[in-house]
Amino acid sequence: MNEHKIAVYVNGKLIGQYYDSGEKLLNLLREQRRIGRLSDQINFSYNPKLKSFYVNTDRGRVRRPYIIVKNGKSMLTDEIKDQLVKGEINFKYLLDNGIVEFLDAGEEENAYVALTEDEITEEHTHLDFDASTIYSVVTASLPYSNHNLSVRNTMACSQTKQALGMYVSNFNIRMDSRSHIMYYPQVPLVQTAAYDFLNLKKRPAGQNFVVAVATYYGYTMKDAIIINKKAIERGLARTVQFKTYKITELMYPGGQKDKFQIPLPTTSGYRGEESYKYLDEDGLISPEVPVSGGDVIVGNTSPPRFLEEISVFGVTEEKRRENSLSIKSGDKGIVDSVMVTNGIDGNRMVKVRVRDIKVPELGDKFSTRHGQKGVIGLIVPEEDMPFSENGIIPDLLINPHAIPSRMTVGHLIEMLGGKAGSVDASIKDGTAFTGDDFESFKKVLADHGFDEYGEEVFYDGLTGKKVKMKIFMGVIYYQRLHHLVSNKIHARSRGPVQLLTHQPTEGRAREGGLRFGEMERDCLVGYGASMLIKERLLDESDKATILVCNQCGSTAVHDYIRNRNYCPVCDSTDVSIVEVSYAFKLLLDEIKSIGIFPRLITSDKAE
Amino acid sequence: MRGKKGKFIVPGDPVGTIAAQSLGEPGTQMNMRSFHYAGTAEAVPTGLPRVIEVVDARRTPKKPMMDIHVKERYAKDEKKVRKIANNLEHVTLHKIAGMMEDFDKKVILIRVNPSELKRLGLDMRLIRAKIVEFLGNKAKVEQRENKVRIKFSKKEKIINIRKTMNKLKLLHIKGIPRIEKAMIIKEGEKYFIRTGGSNLAEVIKLPEIEVGTVWTNDIMEVNKVFGIEAARNAIVKELKIIMDSQGLPIDIRWLLLLSDAMCKSGTIQAVGRHGLSGHKAGILARAAFEETMKHLVNASIKAEEDKLSGVTENVIIGQIVPIGTGIVKLKFASGRGTQKAKK
Incomplete structure (x- = not known):
């Protein structure tokens, strides 16, 4: 076997062998690509262990650009940088002239990439544009992420995606089925380089809060946050929720159609005059009408399901069905706009957008860009909040315990940076690896008469006493996340039951009950609370009364005409009235349906 | 109480x-x-x-194991205990010998490793005897030093040679079957033997063993x-x-x-479908657990009756479960009380 024999694959298919060193081939082909003799979209990689050389030209490879390094020198010289800044050359020029090239995942394995120009050695083959470009789009928008644990950054990324802000500017004419817009969104005081490229300055999703790291009588326990009531009243973190309801005038076979109208009292399922009081003559609601759960917003009637019999006078009177669109139970708001249009199938369609202002309330979720999420634990009147020596009252308090174990140092640096930015009226750069140094914030703060580490003397708002320790206060970007209690709150005592099983429905949307499951049942069994089990599983669920024949054990029936109970199997009138769960009655029916005859043997309860 | x-x-x-x-x-x-x-x-x-x-x-x-304690008088003697341990280990022919078959010459060649022989205190005559005993008159056995040559007749089918070979590989030479490894462990001043693999029935027959202290994890x-x-x-x-x-x-x-x-049944029942839960008294309880149809159909064929004595059955039909407060029942002595009231 030839030691130098190397297998060459093109797009994963073996096409031949090469009888020299793989590195040589790699350099040769790379050179050809750089001078433009091969397409810049072709990538090469060599695996010396497998003695395989791969050429990839197919689609679907993830590629990213690098600056080429030759003999320990970056090809992107100061000269070229100047030309770029002046606008004389563009990125295409860099690509065509062997200054920049795209590498795919395979070729990256053969590259030795320097993160900064200073660390380039003879061995390096490429230089990255910036150290922070190793991050994804979302991660790149996190400030000082190089000071955090990676799991915290991962969490911060997913939380950033849930933040409410200004996701579009044409929200007034959009009919999104559900959307949120923040009232006074702000650009963060600590930004990253990615903010320029991602247009995040135009579509912010959060506000800069004045935050003190302090406890408040145990209400900050387990990541709960304290919010200043006055700050909320001034509009802090206020959002508006838009929800769109849709209804179409459907066509039915036989030329019948739905009709938008105020239903006539003769309509089957008529909800009463009161329900339709908001509707105009055309059956639609007007804008700016306050509505709440159950209110009809579009009146609609459907043709009858079955053709009516001809009445005595020979005139068919059409009995239409009520089929109106109403607000979901638990929702409320003000009708924002009403749109009439044609649907995909050409039928008339109405969309009603309802707006609801969501003021922050107990239980709403907030997070910073460091994976530090929390829910509001208490809303405190401004006069009861702790205040600093200068009279500054924080908007929000977070628990000091949130910091040490999670080691989100970036959170603290951002607080300091935000504070420095707000005293010298500038936006700070928090780009990972290359952003503003926190030493510079210390200087700014000291120059403006603040403690350089951001700690301040505080007074308790309730007692007026000085707090023994200095408290760390800064300004940090907070995001309101779209988990609002008002959209989740749910309770039930009595309510709807399922048609099939007669058991309570499931889920908030159906006003359902909370399941008393198997393990919960086992707990009561273990405690010996038999009566409680029966109450939960029978009396409060699907209690049913059935008649059982004492002679043959089959289910008996009640004869309304003769007002007596009798067994349809053996004609006996010796019948017991038995309380069982409806589910058991169903079980009996199903067993019968597979051809097994279940008999119930009755006996007296006292025996 | x-x-x-x-x-x-x-x-x-x-x-x-x-x-x-x-x-x-x-x-x-x-x-x-x-x-x-x-x-x-x-x-x-x-x-x-x-x-x-x-x-x-x-x-x-998955990993059968035994702890074997030897009789008191050997327990402190490491050499003695080691010797007992060595005698426990199950030795088959292919463990101590290299084996080869030659289909042209219709011959099986066995080369026994001399160092293994010495370690186990065996000698070639014994091995030869075992092989001869196993083969009977199927083939001729020649032995020279540590080599054994088994010669079949020229007409012997190749498949039979291979079959014999496979059986020879597992030929029992010494020790107790299924005991793959035996090591000795010091505990205080005494030594005991821990084995990989378990064979309780054979181990307790050994005279050096203290029968009451043998432990195995094979229930x-x-x-x-x-x-x-x-x-x-x-x-x-x-x-x-x-x-x-x-x-x-x-x-x-x-x-x-x-x-x-x-x-409770006299044999060991697993907890689950094939054991305890599958043999519950109530039909409904069994049907509620697993294999619903099987239990319902079988019960209907035998016309079984569910006495509703368990928890599951009573939860299903919505009765009070006969446990804790539910087990208490009041009985009303109707006989005397009512008669007095009538008078």
Whole structure:
């Protein structure tokens, strides 16, 4: 076997062998690509262990650009940088002239990439544009992420995606089925380089809060946050929720159609005059009408399901069905706009957008860009909040315990940076690896008469006493996340039951009950609370009364005409009235349906 | 109710449920903790996998093991104990010899490793004798020093040579079958033998062994050799070992109850479809667990009656479960009371 024999694959298919060193081939082909003799979209990689050389030209490879390094020198010289800044050359020029090239995942394995120009050695083959470009789009928008644990950054990324802000500017004419817009969104005081490229300055999703790291009588326990009531009243973190309801005038076979109208009292399922009081003559609601759960917003009637019999006078009177669109139970708001249009199938369609202002309330979720999420634990009147020596009252308090174990140092640096930015009226750069140094914030703060580490003397708002320790206060970007209690709150005592099983429905949307499951049942069994089990599983669920024949054990029936109970199997009138769960009655029916005859043997309860 | 010796269980106490919960709740922690040992070469299954093994009443454990204590007079003598251990280890022919078959010459060549021979204190004559005994008059056996040559007749079919070869490989030379390894462990001043593999029936026949102290983790074997009472104790002991190794404080009485339930029929029943839960008294309870159709159809063929004596059955039909407060019943003596009232 030839030691130098190397297998060459093109797009994963073996096409031949090469009888020299793989590195040589790699350099040769790379050179050809750089001078433009091969397409810049072709990538090469060599695996010396497998003695395989791969050429990839197919689609679907993830590629990213690098600056080429030759003999320990970056090809992107100061000269070229100047030309770029002046606008004389563009990125295409860099690509065509062997200054920049795209590498795919395979070729990256053969590259030795320097993160900064200073660390380039003879061995390096490429230089990255910036150290922070190793991050994804979302991660790149996190400030000082190089000071955090990676799991915290991962969490911060997913939380950033849930933040409410200004996701579009044409929200007034959009009919999104559900959307949120923040009232006074702000650009963060600590930004990253990615903010320029991602247009995040135009579509912010959060506000800069004045935050003190302090406890408040145990209400900050387990990541709960304290919010200043006055700050909320001034509009802090206020959002508006838009929800769109849709209804179409459907066509039915036989030329019948739905009709938008105020239903006539003769309509089957008529909800009463009161329900339709908001509707105009055309059956639609007007804008700016306050509505709440159950209110009809579009009146609609459907043709009858079955053709009516001809009445005595020979005139068919059409009995239409009520089929109106109403607000979901638990929702409320003000009708924002009403749109009439044609649907995909050409039928008339109405969309009603309802707006609801969501003021922050107990239980709403907030997070910073460091994976530090929390829910509001208490809303405190401004006069009861702790205040600093200068009279500054924080908007929000977070628990000091949130910091040490999670080691989100970036959170603290951002607080300091935000504070420095707000005293010298500038936006700070928090780009990972290359952003503003926190030493510079210390200087700014000291120059403006603040403690350089951001700690301040505080007074308790309730007692007026000085707090023994200095408290760390800064300004940090907070995001309101779209988990609002008002959209989740749910309770039930009595309510709807399922048609099939007669058991309570499931889920908030159906006003359902909370399941008393198997393990919960086992707990009561273990405690010996038999009566409680029966109450939960029978009396409060699907209690049913059935008649059982004492002679043959089959289910008996009640004869309304003769007002007596009798067994349809053996004609006996010796019948017991038995309380069982409806589910058991169903079980009996199903067993019968597979051809097994279940008999119930009755006996007296006292025996 | 409180007796002289402590608290009693009250009539109607759902001990089974409490036992299940007392074992199950710490069991979730055991599962979580066993992930911490991921990657460690754990030779013997401990924790949850081992609990499942015991409770499922597997035919053999994944890693059968025995602890064998020798008689008092040998226990402190390392050499003696080692010798006993060496005699335990099961030795087959292919373990001590290289074997080759030659189909052209119709010959099997065996080359015995001399150092292995010495270690095990065997000699070639013995091995030759064993081979001859095994082959009978199928073939001729020639032996020179450590080489054995088995010559078949020229007409012998090749397939028969291969069959003989495979059987020869597993030819028993020495030791006790299924005992793959035996090592000695020092405990205080005494030594005892720990083996990989278990063969209780044969081990207890050895004269040097203290029979009362032999331990094996193969519960089915205990059942076979000593009977169900011993197996019941073995289950408790095995479970206790796991719980102690995981640091879970479980009262031994729950383990006793579980073990009793598994052994009540005279054989070891697994907990699950094929064992305890599959043999419950109530049809509805069995149908509610697993294989619903099977139980319903079988019950209908036999015209079985469900006495509604269990918890599950009564939950299904919506009656009071006969446990705890539900077990108490009031009876009204209608006879005398009503007669007096009439008068």
